[in-house]
Amino acid sequence: MITVELDNFSLREICRSGQCFRMHETAENNTYELVAGDKYLKISQAGSIVNFYCNDVEFICYWVPYFDIDSDYGRYIEKVNPRDKYLSAAVQCGNGIRILRQDLWEMIITFLISQQNNISRIRSCIERLCVRYGEKLKAGDTEYYSFPTPQQLSGATEEVRRLGMGYRARYIVETTRSILEGEVSLEKLYQMKYYRRARKELMKLSGVGEKVADCICLFALHHMDAFPIDTHIRQVLDEHYRRGFPNRRYHGMRGIMQQYIFYYELIGERGKI
Secondary structure, three states, X not given: OEEEEOOOOOHHHHHOOOOOXXXXXXXXXXXXXXXXXXXXXXXXXXXXXXXEEOOHHHHHHHHHHHOOXXXXXXXXXXXXXXXXXXXXXXXXXXXXXXXXXXXXXHHHHHHHHOOOOOHHHHXXXXXXXXXXXXXXXXXXXXEEEOOOOOOOOOOOOHHHHHHOOOOHHHHHHHHHHHHHOOOOOHHXXXXXXXXXXXXXXXXXXXXXXXHHHHHHHHHOOOOOOOOOOOHHHHHHHHHHOOOOOOOOOOOOOHHHHHHHHHHHHHHOOOOOO
């Protein structure tokens, strides 16, 4: 077990922020389980003290970058305009959120599934996909399924529709084919330094529009200027930022501000979930 003290870090807020869908709270107080790719993690928190139930190598090589632990989110929070009452409230509500560095392939399929979907249903769809096509693995006494690779999904057809994917099944099948045939390269996407270029490349994939591409850029490629706009964010922009979001002020961190806003709309005083 690795124990660290972290500021601006909340497992509860990360779990409910709409970034990852294979993380859930257990029956143990403030304890969570997470499956990312083929890795499993048990993690708990008491105040600023966080316990990672894994070995040193896995913690340093995988979970530190995954949770963006080395970044100082207090620095981002200090940049918020104190006169912006709405954004200040949003940050106060979700100041424990981190932008996760998740697997690119997993995020492509995840956010194809997320379209016109709610968080509970997204979780269920992803779990069914993993059970059907992923590899059954074990961590101690815990059994879990890895997220299926493109090769494991290569035989998927419209059968995917029966897993609850609906019209998104076609996107999953066609996107898998595009990746396997090299029409879009995951390796090249990882190497792209510029957000706009990566976004444009992702939009070559079946079913990937601007919002989905932005989610993938933010939650997998860690392009912090990506600013996904869904119904919630559009309503906020129309109500609070009629002259446009202050992009210049938040250059290089727009995606972080988007997550504070998104979380506030879902979890904050509006109490939508």
